[in-house]
Amino acid sequence: MLQVLLSGLTVGTIYGLVAMAFAVVFYVTKVVNFATGQLLMVSILLTAGLVRLGLPDWLGVGIALIASTVLGVIIYFVAVRPVLKFDRFSFAWLVSTLGIAIVIQATFAIIFGPASQPFPRGLHQIPVHLPGATLTVQEILTLVVGALAVLGWELVRRKTLVGKLGMAISTDPEIASTFGANVTAYAVGAFAIGGFLAGLAGILVGPITYGNPYLGDTYGISGFIALMIGGIQRPAAAMGGGLILGVLSIAANSYIGAQASDWFPFVLVLLVLLLAPNGVFASGDSLRKLFRRRSSLTVGGRA
Amino acid sequence: MSNTIDNTLVVEGLSGGYDRFDVIHDIAFRVGRGEAVALLGPNGAGKSTVLRAITGLLKHRRGTVTIDGTNVVGMGPHQISRGLAAMVPEGRRLFVGQSVEDNLRLGGMRLRKDRARTDQLLQSVYDLFPVVERYKAREATALSGGEQQMVAIGRMMMSDPSLMLLDEPSLGLAPLAIADLITALQQLRERKSSILLVEQRVDIALEVCDRIYVLSEGRIVDEGRASDIGTEGRALIDAYLG
Structure with missing residues (x-):
């Protein structure tokens, strides 16, 4: 049971980081970057390739993270900004980000080939035995990084002027710009953070999955499902969605069948969309109201 | 002309x-x-x-x-x-989910490095609208229409525009x-x-x-x-x- 929970949380943190990458971009620009999964794949394959060329692991990881961050910004300038400039309210970014995702995937398939590339095992080789469960140091690091990502985001958002200006841009970019907010700079920053988070997820999951050019699809879809479960409006909620998806997928694998995690997320997201269309952690949704009603009934009953 | x-x-x-x-x-x-x-x-x-x-x-x-x-x-x-220039837009359009004081401080973004001037402007807004100071910790969009208008004017004042x-x-x-x-x-x-x-x-x-x-x-x-x-x-x- 504890093993299922901890493994689920670890996998969920990876989904959550990808979902956060989606959500940070959406938070500022109201655009869903469908190439987010490919940024995860880029960081894995680049690390694998650079280490194979003889670079130390840490240098390969550093360069891969920089590359996924920069690629995030390039996606903004190539696939998003031109279409928003043409029509700010159009959904053309939907096609353009999907298009660039295919281009990135095809490019990496040509460079690295379709076969799986070995990824440095690093901290994944070191087990940590707990009462009732075993994790690796890499998995513990994943949990810590996920927690730090959410805490860092919320601290900046709530406690700094930069974060509050980001909130203002998120709710009303036009008026925020009349008070000095450079909306374009914030959009670039959001795509950079999105690229970094997706790249980070790749580095953390790489020792388990190894690298192939089609990993982006798998993790992009899982991250997007996590986003739908948690709620697209808040990056921290997206991480919550990732954790729910991760724990329930691993539980389904353990208690229903080995392949259950292939279909279970889709059932889960359907249920969430029915009960809480804005996400489990979005404010004002029906699931939250249901819990509130139940707790108020309990309090009323006691009184 | x-x-x-x-x-x-x-x-x-x-x-x-x-x-x-x-x-x-x-x-x-x-x-x-x-x-x-x-x-x-x-x-x-x-x-x-x-x-x-x-x-x-x-x-x-x-x-x-x-x-x-x-x-x-x-x-x-x-x-x-x-x-x-700074503007009070039609319908006020205060920043949702942020307190009255945060709305005001965001209005004064351009002067953020001049803390003394920002505090001085904030005080002048509070002097003009005591009700805004009373509700400074509340969420801005939860105030009445009239109070929100005071916040919107205060936000404009905070950028000290010509x-x-x-x-x-x-x-x-x-x-x-x-x-x-x-x-x-x-x-x-x-x-x-x-x-x-x-x-x-x-x-x-x-x-x-x-x-x-x-x-x-x-x-x-x-x-x-x-x-x-x-x-x-x-x-x-x-x-x-x-």
Whole structure:
């Protein structure tokens, strides 16, 4: 049971980081970057390739993270900004980000080939035995990084002027710009953070999955499902969605069948969309109201 | 007309609109230093479009808009906001999910490195609107319409602009809140602020402003001193604006 929970949380943190990458971009620009999964794949394959060329692991990881961050910004300038400039309210970014995702995937398939590339095992080789469960140091690091990502985001958002200006841009970019907010700079920053988070997820999951050019699809879809479960409006909620998806997928694998995690997320997201269309952690949704009603009934009953 | 030394705002030959269709045509007017000027007109006359052109929110615009000697046509809104102009938008549009004080401090973004000046401006907003100070920790959009309008005016004051722009500030307010609004605008006038007020309510414009311009179908069709307009004139303008 504890093993299922901890493994689920670890996998969920990876989904959550990808979902956060989606959500940070959406938070500022109201655009869903469908190439987010490919940024995860880029960081894995680049690390694998650079280490194979003889670079130390840490240098390969550093360069891969920089590359996924920069690629995030390039996606903004190539696939998003031109279409928003043409029509700010159009959904053309939907096609353009999907298009660039295919281009990135095809490019990496040509460079690295379709076969799986070995990824440095690093901290994944070191087990940590707990009462009732075993994790690796890499998995513990994943949990810590996920927690730090959410805490860092919320601290900046709530406690700094930069974060509050980001909130203002998120709710009303036009008026925020009349008070000095450079909306374009914030959009670039959001795509950079999105690229970094997706790249980070790749580095953390790489020792388990190894690298192939089609990993982006798998993790992009899982991250997007996590986003739908948690709620697209808040990056921290997206991480919550990732954790729910991760724990329930691993539980389904353990208690229903080995392949259950292939279909279970889709059932889960359907249920969430029915009960809480804005996400489990979005404010004002029906699931939250249901819990509130139940707790108020309990309090009323006691009184 | 274009004496920029005595004027905070000089607009000449301003045309512009949306999707390459002009909504305003060859607009020309000025706001003197410390002067309050009203732009009156019926719905759809192009009043808000003029304000959007001045603040840089309207990309498709031609002519010259000179604020404090700087032609701002071609500048983006975040550049114009650096001390030249600030606006109370129609419907207030306070930043959702943020406290009253955060809304005010975001208004003063451009002065964020000058902490003393920011605190001084914040105090001047609180002095003008004690109710805003009382509710400074509350979520701004949870206040009443009148209180939100005070916050919106305070947010504009926080950027310490040369020109203050107000887009239909009386819209949707109860009569008592409108009375408070008029008092607030008169106090801003006493501080020698340069104000451009867009209004449909003629009585408010005449009570607060020195001069008025009347806009119809995107063109300025009349102008005059507020003090020269008698009861008959008011009735006429009222009838004209519908």
